[in-house]
Amino acid sequence: MRAEDAAFDRVVRAAAATAHRRPVQPMNMQTGTDRMTPTQALSKVPEVTLGFWLIKIAATTLGETGGDSVTMSMHLGYLVGTAIFATLFVVAVAAQIGARRFHPFLYWAVIVATTTAGTTLADLLDRSLGIGYLGGSLILVVLLGAALGLWNRSLGSVSVDSIRSPKAEAFYWATIMFSQTLGTALGDWMADSTGLGYEGGALVFAAGLAIVAAAYFYTNVSRTMLFWAAFILTRPLGATVGDLLDKPLASGGLALSRYSASAVLVVVMITCILLLPQRAASRSD
DSSP: OOHHHHHHHHHHHHHHHHHHHSOOOOOOTTTOSSOOOHHHHHOOSBOOOHHHHHHHHHHHHHHHHHHHIIIIISOOHHHHHHHHHHHHHHHHHHHHHHOSSOOHHHHHHHHHHHHHHHHHHHHIIIIISOOOHHHHHHHHHHHHHHHHHHHHHHHSOOOGGGOOSHHHHHHHHHHHHHHHHHHHHHHHIIIIISSOHHHHHHHHHHHHHHHHHHHHHHSOOOHHHHHHHHHHHHHHHHHHHHHHHHSOGGGTSOOOOHHHHHHHHHHHHHHHHHHSOOOBOOOOO
16 A cells, blocks of 8 residues: 555544544534534523413413313313323423423423313312312412422522423423413402403403513513513413303303314414414523
8 A cells, every 4th residue: 555545544544533433413503503502402491472472371261261171061070181181281291301402382282281281170179179269279379389489499590591401391390380270260269259250350360461561671570570470370361261252151251162262272372383483492691
């Protein structure tokens, strides 16, 4: 072998060995580089935008009509309905935590699972177990506060920007489940026990969201606190809107079919997910 050939052969072997040792990095589509930051690689929750809140309200309303479809229209009862949706929630959360990146349809499927499970669980506590709307709400406030407190104590933050590990995701979804269940109980209590009805209850919670929005734009109140306040308030708003759609005319509702209302909400959600920007949240350090 000539000296030139031998030298070329050594260069080829060295390059092959280097390529074997160095794994190929995925392309970062935002920066155009071949490296992904840890936050981009692990963030599997969406950025909080106006589109996020629109889809969230649709999902909470779907949770009300979908949960009532199973427990009432199918006559399966609150216990069976809760078991069905709790199982779906566990399966969906496992898939979400096991995913390697943000998948919009998977994320919102988990949200819908929390809203339907929250609806049937709140109804089980309030009606089947006889705790009542107010009693159930107080219990859920304690559970929600405990979840947020443990999350903050364990990881130092309850901000959605800090959700970058399976442990943080577990706290996130537990908190969401408690908030969804609390929202159902609060919505039913406001509509049925205070005399405001479904329209009045929806207006109260819409006003609460307007106050949160004003605080976001015009004050220095913690953005994390405002996010969770808005997240909690959108649930009873969706619950009262859902009740307004499917409850009888005599009860102040519009007497729409739960099945048809749920189908329309599914189409609305899918359309919003496809048309509105859906990207993973990024940490702002």
